[in-house]
Amino acid sequence: MSTPPLRRKRATVHDVAVEAGVSRGTVSRVVNGERYVSEEARVAIEAAIVKVGYVPNNAARNLVMQRTQAIGFIVHEPHSLFLEDPNIGEILLGANTALSDADYQMACLIVDSERDTDRVARYLSGGFVDGVIIVSARQNDPITKVVERLEIPAAFVGHPPDLARAPFVGIDNRGSARSITERLLGTGRRRVGMIAAALDRDSGADRLAGFTDALGARFDPALVERVPLYSYAAGRAGMHALLERAPDIDGIFAASDAVAAGVLDALREAGRSVPTDVGVVGFDDSAWAVRAQPALSTVHQPAEGLGRAVAESVLSQLRGEDQPAGGILLETPIVWRDSA
Amino acid sequence: MSTPPLRRKRATVHDVAVEAGVSRGTVSRVVNGERYVSEEARVAIEAAIVKVGYVPNNAARNLVMQRTQAIGFIVHEPHSLFLEDPNIGEILLGANTALSDADYQMACLIVDSERDTDRVARYLSGGFVDGVIIVSARQNDPITKVVERLEIPAAFVGHPPDLARAPFVGIDNRGSARSITERLLGTGRRRVGMIAAALDRDSGADRLAGFTDALGARFDPALVERVPLYSYAAGRAGMHALLERAPDIDGIFAASDAVAAGVLDALREAGRSVPTDVGVVGFDDSAWAVRAQPALSTVHQPAEGLGRAVAESVLSQLRGEDQPAGGILLETPIVWRDSA
Structure with a gap:
């Protein structure tokens, strides 16, 4: 070239x-x-x-000052999920606001493929940013490894599987899942199932654990359908499969609002009425939840607050302040509407 | 500090x-x-x-090579719209794929406030990127002015109002709006209105012009409701206002799918059946359109293609190639479903 x-x-x-x-x-x-x-x-x-x-010229000044006044915001999601996840946009905007308050420029980097991983790693190594925010790290994530090797100030949204002591902000997925399942059981349902998604991530595994906690001795593994992604398509297919296996089901905890959207359509297609025949609850409290037919009962995820808090963590590291041990968990109120 | x-x-x-x-x-x-x-x-x-x-160290090498291998992707949208617009995410991913193919790192910069504008301008001036993609430029946009002053390679999604000769990729909003309105008229509707949005942008003004073109002598300005944003809330409020003024309306062209979502809910609230009483068409073909109740007839916006094409334009400029005069317009097929 x-x-x-x-x-x-x-x-x-x-x-x-x-x-x-x-x-x-x-x-x-x-x-x-x-x-x-x-x-x-x-x-x-x-x-x-x-x-x-x-x-x-900041690039020149960086060499002297070792500072760029820029923070990377890395989203590691496959293409389709980036668009469907209601939280990423809110987290992004929350972080942008907090960084802007501190006069830092946020540069969002998308990792959609293996090739992106290598290039983002090179970018981080190249001194273009002073710190980094990472959303949805996976196990054995190469980006996480690069961040660890460079010892660049970093904070995660959600607990990074491989870095026990890394600063993170998140929510109590297990406790929240238990609370909303208990609330659903409290409406008198007797056959309550779950569409469990993304079990390769802490959030997905923890939501299933919370569901299991709530049911206790009544837990029936046959009423759990496991799907790969937090997506509408996975929710719809999962609900159809579960109805086939357990036609008498009368309550569903969907692992996310997108999954719940698929569940509602599958129930409609099967001629089941919500909430009369089947009560449905979700997780996220996305903008869609309030418009769903019927409006969805769900767990409120404080996405913008997560964005602000994760940005504050990186800024605090840049100021050289002592870091609190472990992560910060934000509150997740239950929002009860009409679907259960 | x-x-x-x-x-x-x-x-x-x-x-x-x-x-x-x-x-x-x-x-x-x-x-x-x-x-x-x-x-x-x-x-x-x-x-x-x-x-x-x-x-x-790329920052060091930049000083010698005058290159960063990074391209800025600037989204200039108020907070709420960034989350609601179905196209931005697709454009972002399309651009990321094309830039990744050329081994460039995309850094997405969000402009949500005046303060962000100044900081992004400084970032661009600072030599952190080799080129820039700009989505949804406004009139008298300070970012556009900085890009013009720096003469940094740039391309726009949509026609930038102040830069007559800037490279851009877009769609024929006027022609597409005329086509779908003609199709709606072809279903035998006699009182067809429009919820027109974002008239301060080319896209919004052009969609209204296309609607007017289609109606010709039958155009009745009383059947056009003007709302500020391409949003669900604006669509819902606009439809309620229009029903108040013109209760005999039997067709609606909503300026975007998000607007159409609000229109459908307003019609439901008013006890009107879609498409029996009122036929509704939108614009975008978002992921939601296919799931709407009833599924929405709409104009397909090639969002990912726009992202790829705008990235190719910047890459071509970086290679020093001659640029085609004017912009590139992509095709926008009509997708006819059940709402009209």
Whole structure:
């Protein structure tokens, strides 16, 4: 590939120096906040910076300051799920707000394939960011390994499987799942099942554990349908399979709201009425939940709060503050509507 | 703010030089792809790079090469709309795929407030990216002005209002709106209205123009309700207002699928049956459209294709190729389902 044409016309340190009538070294000292510059030179340089429209070259300054004022936000999700997950957008915006408050630029990097993993790892190694936020890390995640090796300040949304002591923010998936299942049982249902999803992740495994906790001695493994993803399609297919096996089912805990959307459509297709025949509860409290027919009873996931908190964790590390041991868990109120 | 602690332990050029038994200058020449290095030294250095796990510091290399291998992807949307717009995620993933194919890292930057605008402008000026993709530029957009001033390679999704000659990819909003309105009229509807949204953008204004084109002499301005955003809430409120004014309405073109979702709920609340009493069509063909009750007839927006095409435009500029005059418009087939 040929070298691209260079067409940037930004003002340089040289332009500032000429305008202010000082040396380039003096300009650099002012720009980098160093001492030993006369007040007269400083005033002249600051006026010249405004006049010529000079913006310091951050890439150059990084080499000196070892800082970029940028934080990477890594989303590791397959293509389809990135679009379907109601939380990622909210987490992203919450983090952007907190970083913006601290004058940091957030750069969101998407990992959708193996190839992306390698390139993002190279980008992190290349000194483009001062810290990193990671959403939905998996077991043996190569990005996690790179972050660990570089010892770059990092914080996770959700507990990273391989890094026992990494800072993270999350929710109590197990406790929340138990609470909403108990509430569903409290409506008098006798055959309560679950569409369990994403069991390769802590969140998915913990939600199933919470469901099992709530049922105790009444737990019947035949009423759990396991599906791979937190998705509408998986929920719909899973519900059809479960109805085939257990036609007398009268309650369902769907592992996410997207799964619940599929469950509602499958029940409609099978001629079951919600909540009369089957009570349905979800997990997330997405924007869709309130519009569902009937409106969905679900667990509120504080997605924007997770974004803010994970950003604060990285900022705190950058300030060199002591980090609390373990993660931070945010509250997850139950929102009871019409579907159960 | 104090300087953050430096804790990165990445391998340096020095480590490679020691391992290979050559000078640091020789290592740099190999890393930067320069000539005048013996084959023997090159082989030793490449082995040493693998052994010590050296990754070249891109920020440093940028200064020499004037390249970052990164492309900014700027989304300029208010908070709520970023989450509701079904296209942004698809455009993002399409662009990520095309950039990944060319070994470029995409860094998504969100502009949600005035403060974000200034910071993103500074980031672009700072040399962190080689080019930029901009989604949903507005009139007098400060980001657009910065891009213009820096003469950084850039391409837009949708026609940027202030830059007549900027490369862009988009769709024919006016022609598509006319086609789907004609199709709706073809079902025998006599009182067809529109919930027109986002008239401060080309897309919104063009969709209304296409609706007007289709109706010709039958156009009745009283049947157009103008709402500020492409959102569910705006669609629902707009439909209630229009029903109040024109209770005999029997067809609706909603300016987007999110608007159509609000329209369907408002019609349900008002006791109107779709499509029997009122035929409804949307615009986008979002993932939701197929699940709507009834499934929505709409215009298919090739969002992922737009993402790929806009990325290809920036890559082509980086290769120094001649650019086609004007923008590239992608096809938008009508998808006819059950709502009209």
